[in-house]
Amino acid sequence: MALKYYEKELKALVKSGRYRKRELIQRGVLDFASNDYLGLAHNKELHEKTCEQLSLLDAHSSKASLLVNGYHQIHKDFQDALCKANGFEDGVILGSGFVTNIAMIESLVRKGDTLFMDEKYHASGVLATKLEHVDAVFFKHNDMEMLESLLAESTSKRKIVAVEGIYSMDGDLVKKEVFSICDTYDALLIVDEAHSSGVVGDNLMGVFDLYKIKIKPNHIKMGTLGKAYGSFGAYILASEHIIEYLVNRAKPIIYATSLSLYDTLLGHNALSYILENKEYFKVQIQERKKIVEEILGLKIDGLIIPIIIDNNKKVLDIKEKFSKSGFAIGAIRQPTVERAILRIIARIEYEKDIFRRLCLKI
Numbered sequence: 371m372a373l374k375y376y377e378k379e380l381k382a383l384v385k386s387g388r389y390r391k392r393e394l395i396q397r398g399v400l401d402f403a404s405n406d407y408l409g410l411a412h413n414k415e416l417h418e419k420t421c422e423q424l425s426l427l428d429a430h431s432s433k434a435s436l437l438v439n440g441y442h443q444i445h446k447d448f449q450d451a452l453c454k455a456n457g458f459e460d461g462v463i464l465g466s467g468f469v470t471n472i473a474m475i476e477s478l479v480r481k482g483d484t485l486f487m488d489e490k491y492h493a494s495g496v497l498a499t500k501l502e503h504v505d506a507v508f509f510k511h512n513d514m515e516m517l518e519s520l521l522a523e524s525t526s527k528r529k530i531v532a533v534e535g536i537y538s539m540d541g542d543l544v545k546k547e548v549f550s551i552c553d554t555y556d557a558l559l560i561v562d563e564a565h566s567s568g569v570v571g572d573n574l575m576g577v578f579d580l581y582k583i584k585i586k587p588n589h590i591k592m593g594t595l596g597k598a599y600g601s602f603g604a605y606i607l608a609s610e611h612i613i614e615y616l617v618n619r620a621k622p623i624i625y626a627t628s629l630s631l632y633d634t635l636l637g638h639n640a641l642s643y644i645l646e647n648k649e650y651f652k653v654q655i656q657e658r659k660k661i662v663e664e665i666l667g668l669k670i671d672g673l674i675i676p677i678i679i680d681n682n683k684k685v686l687d688i689k690e691k692f693s694k695s696g697f698a699i700g701a702i703r704q705p706t707v708e709r710a711i712l713r714i715i716a717r718i719e720y721e722k723d724i725f726r727r728l729c730l731k732i
Contacts, residue, residue: 387682387710388703396698402714402728403698407569407673408651409719410600410640420636432628436462436617440628448638449605452593455641456575457585458607460614463629464622467564467594468494470604473620474560474592475532478612479504484526486517488533490540492562493706495532511540514547521555529557535566535577539707541674543570546581552588558612560590568598569655569672574648587611598644601636603629651718658716658725665729675714677732685710697728 383389395401410416424430427444434440449461464470475498479485485506487495499506505526509516521529531552533544544561552559563576571579578591590608595601606616617623644651655673662668662675679685682703689701689712700713714732716725 386704387686388705396693399693399696399698400720400724400728401698402717402725403700404717405565405597405715406600406719407598407715407717408600408644409717410598410643412719413600413640413643416600416636416639416643420632420639423635423639424632427631430631432631432634434628435624435626436628437624442628442631442634444631444634444638445628448634448641451638451641452605452607455573455645456578456591456607458589458591458609459585460610460612461605461607462613462617462623463634464604464606465626465629466602467492467562467592467596467604469622469626470592470594470606471495471562472498473616473622474590474606475499475504476501476621477616477619478558478560479506479530480528482527484524484529486520486524486529486531486557488512488537488544490537491532491534492538492564495562511537512542512545514545514551517548518551518555521551521557524555529555530560531557532560532562535561535563536569536672536674538565538674539676539702539711539713541565541670541672541676543580543671544577549581549583549589553586556588558588558590560592562592564592564594564597564604565672565674567593568644572648574598574644574651595633595637595640599637599640601640602633603637654718655716657722658718661722661726661729662716665726666732670716673716673718675712675716677712677714678709679712680709682710685712688712692728692731695731697731699728 432440445463449463453461471494475495481503487506487508488511489508490511507520509520533548536543567576568574573579587609592606595603659670662670685701689699692699702713703710
């Protein structure tokens with residue numbers, strides 16, 4: 371029967387320990403599992419300010435795509451603020467980080483081009499490489515020698531490199547050399563800053579900021595609002611030329627309803643809040659890194675703590691044990707990672723003593 375088409379696959383997932391299910395958030399449990407790095411998703415001041423601003427608008431919905439009467443002044447204001455904060459010429463705001471990666475790769479990689487992608491790039495980018503016209507080559511994680519060799523040997527019309535600022539599962543920084551390598555071989559460079567924006571850099575704007583990179587026409591920065599910014603949505607920052615091209619070619623920009631007005635306003639307010647309070651946040655971030663090193667013996671680049679367990683059942687048992695003791699942590703299994711890990715986020719919403727208590731339990 372048609373209703374049973376997927377039953378065998380579901381049973382196989384259960385048997386291998388890879389079965390997933392939705393779990394309602396438990397109230398009263400301390401959250402060290404989500405990507406709300408700075409705790410801004412719980413900041414009532416930002417929420418109330420955003421609601422007040424929204425109530426003054428003529429509409430509370432964006433209503434249409436950016437190209438069909440859905441491009442509001444609040445989208446442009448936030449786009450301009452992101453460009454100013456990050457040093458880019460132009461930008462565009464989209465509905466989510468997932469569709470943003472698909473938008474960039476689907477439209478930028480044309481026939482005759484080659485995309486060189488880090489093997490640990492986000493699943494959204496990997497999915498986009500399956501498109502028929504996308505010629506993709508994966509290089510070993512953060513292996514700059516391999517990347518340079520591949521670029522040197524390439525005879526492609528255009529060369530495009532895709533890396534993450536901080537990798538979502540391993541939590542490590544992209545190497546600074548990727549910028550000079552892409553300059554040398556005239557390659558476009560896409561940097562997914564979903565997990566680095568708001569976490570590293572003098573102004574907490576990410577790895578371009580951290581490495582003090584002078585923005586060039588071949589640089590493309592993608593970031594999300596659903597992590598450090600405590601909102602929802604995503605953005606692309608690049609040269610005016612590339613943004614113009616994306617607006618004309620990227621299907622998720624052309625055909626999707628523009629980002630909600632609430633999320634856009636909230637993201638803008640969060641950006642301002644981060645910049646205004648960057649010194650406080652930087653101190654808090656460093657203090658948590660120090661706790662991780664002192665107690666767990668690990669040096670982390672951002673706020674992601676990956677602990678290899680390498681056993682699907684065991685990692686779920688540990689997660690459940692922590693949940694019962696009042697702590698929510700992540701249990702990540704294949705295919706997201708090669709080996710099962712605990713993924714703990716050193717969120718700064720809670721006092722350091724609470725985070726220290728969590729680390730002592732690991």
